[in-house]
Amino acid sequence: MTTPKRDTYTPETLLTVAVRIFNERGYDGTSMEHLSRAAGISKSSIYHHVAGKEELLRRAVSRALDALFAILDEDGAVGGRAVERVEYVTRRTVEVLMAELPYVTLLLRVRGNTKTERWAMERRREFDQRVADLLKAAAAEGDLRADMDTRLATRLLFGMVNSLVEWYRPHAGGGYDGEQVAEAVVRMAFDGLRTDVPA
Amino acid sequence: MTTPKRDTYTPETLLTVAVRIFNERGYDGTSMEHLSRAAGISKSSIYHHVAGKEELLRRAVSRALDALFAILDEDGAVGGRAVERVEYVTRRTVEVLMAELPYVTLLLRVRGNTKTERWAMERRREFDQRVADLLKAAAAEGDLRADMDTRLATRLLFGMVNSLVEWYRPHAGGGYDGEQVAEAVVRMAFDGLRTDVPA
DNA sequence: GTCTATATTACGATAGAC
């Protein structure tokens, strides 16, 4: 079994450090020198574990993408009324985003300067398209307001969800509970901020 | 008067080119060589117009910040019921974001690696705080749902608004009308996506 | 105002010792 012997790096433990620095400085703003100082080993030692900077990026965004796509295969995302599936995917995306925060953060900030970045952007677009199809189905079933374009609604909804990476921090002093955030996102998106008044 | 004589660059016209490339490749991912090729002049010619890369960034984020702060001084943001002021600021922020799209985009993506970036982030936090105070007042007046933390609501609301920079493009083929987008944001944020049902 | 040429530093990555 994989006993955590400590001390020496593996590609996975090195990735944890690298992703943190990538998110602090941006991928392009992070040099191997920055990574080596944060990891406490020399630049050349990093190359013993991974092929280079771009492999670290590829491992990170893959992890984020795998976690996001897995949502779409869960029971709550494949059965029942479309509007229920949309709510389910929304809530689960918030949860995955918080559970895999640094990896998803990196994914959402990729600019497309390298082959790895362009591949990540393309897979992310696929995920967005799958979600957009869900909203379209919910609108067709009459459960979403008809006066709003579904593609636009998808973008706003997931713009709100994805914005979590800009401020959500686990365990922070004034931090929010994960469940509280997911609930707030769903409430605001589907029922709105305004005090309920009789229609 | 400032006749647009064409052809030769000014700091302002150069900024237009630079901001576009900054947004395509990211600020750190953009070299002076990239800028010189995009502008059609040599690297050294750029230094004739501006002190360097960071001055271009400073000019860009200043323009974005000035436009955003100006909203808070407009009539609709200072008078009347707080919830009306929140709606006004939300709508106007969407409009400013679309009108100054490349500049605001750059502002929202700075990471804090340089003094200019840290200054921009600090001013942006001030703006966010001013908006958060507005929502707090609206909640105190009973016009926003009481079961949601106002700081959290502010973050979600402006997360949604700011996400526009990730996809909104003016004049695009399948593009949205600016007014339509602003209306959709306000509708979704305050009334929710769901079909209205009697309370 | 724009250019070519270049100084200087930083970068990603490798070689080879221990």
Added chain:
DNA sequence: GTCTATCGTAATATAGAC
């Protein structure tokens, strides 16, 4: 597995001609 030393390239910025 980690290190020091270094290679080759690309970065920001400047010098000086036109």
